[in-house]
Amino acid sequence: MSEDPQDKKQPPAAFSPEDMARRNRRSVALALVLGGLVLFFFIVTLAKTGPAILNRPL
């Protein structure tokens, strides 16, 4: 099995605690955006199809 050239690269430099805190804040922001997108598509679906979409036999 051939060796992946990526493996020869240096390992990532360690992030400082301050860097990690920044990355954490970024992850939280991304989660909020994704949650907002779910809500956005839900509301737009209701607006385009009407509330009757919720009134259907399961």
Added chain:
Amino acid sequence: MSAAFDQITQADDSAALSSTGEARDFFALLKPRVMFLVIVTALGGMVAAPGSVNPVIGLAALLAISVGAGASGCLNMWWDADIDAVMARTAGRPIPAGRILPSEALAFGLTLSIGSVLVLGLVANLLSAAMLAFTIFFYAVVYSMWLKRATPQNIVIGGAAGAFPPMIGEAVVTGDFGMTSIVLFAIIFLWTPPHFWALALVKSADYARAGIPMLPNVAGPAATRRQIVAYTLVLAPVAVLPALMGFGGLIYLVVSVVTGLAMIGLSLRVLKVTEGEAANKAAYALFGFSILYLFLLFAVLLAENGLGLMWALPKVLG
């Protein structure tokens, strides 16, 4: 070829595959002030359009248009990172300041571009989505990658990208576009040269250092001042057209005439005052007022057509 490519290669060769940039750095990549103007102008196109749209759909479409505009700004910052780094005005932007990697900005810009076009196509219609895709392409590729570094007419032709949002707004409402949004397009298109050349007069050394062929650097300050006045003299009457065509009312007529005269006055001052700090002040005054001018025109259109504050005038044209 842009140095952005070199930076990406370097970034990929190094160990750092992700920066420590925060959400606000990514938001800054979207050029929020430009996004705000796009929201105002696209909304202006929507409310002035002959027709109506479900408010939720209209709001969703507006969000997609503003994100698409932000995405094109992000791709512009990715491509122009090398020149942003040598200009004082832009050196603090996230990529030249090292807070965001070029590869991250490229991925962010492309993702938002594709996403915003798809969402607009789904919530509104294909025409508006196609127009948004063309606008992003025009700004990121035609303006940023080609015109900006090639010709002093860069911002004249590139100004079309900033002028499309009202047409997209009308397409969202009617599935088509007509004279209403073409006039709004013309207003923004004619507004762009005096707005940017006023700034370029003050920042010509910055642009020269970056090798950008802005009009003051190529044709000289005197020719630039004449062009500013010429464009403003055409812009001011065109900006009154909405009142004559029936989608601007009495308030719009008064505001467009008064602020149009102020724009002409400020541009004439730029033409007359050519030396020293007073010349810079005159150019800055025009630059600053031009932003207020465009904002006021569209804000009044919004108030008249969207909030029912219309004192209708007899339709003279259209």
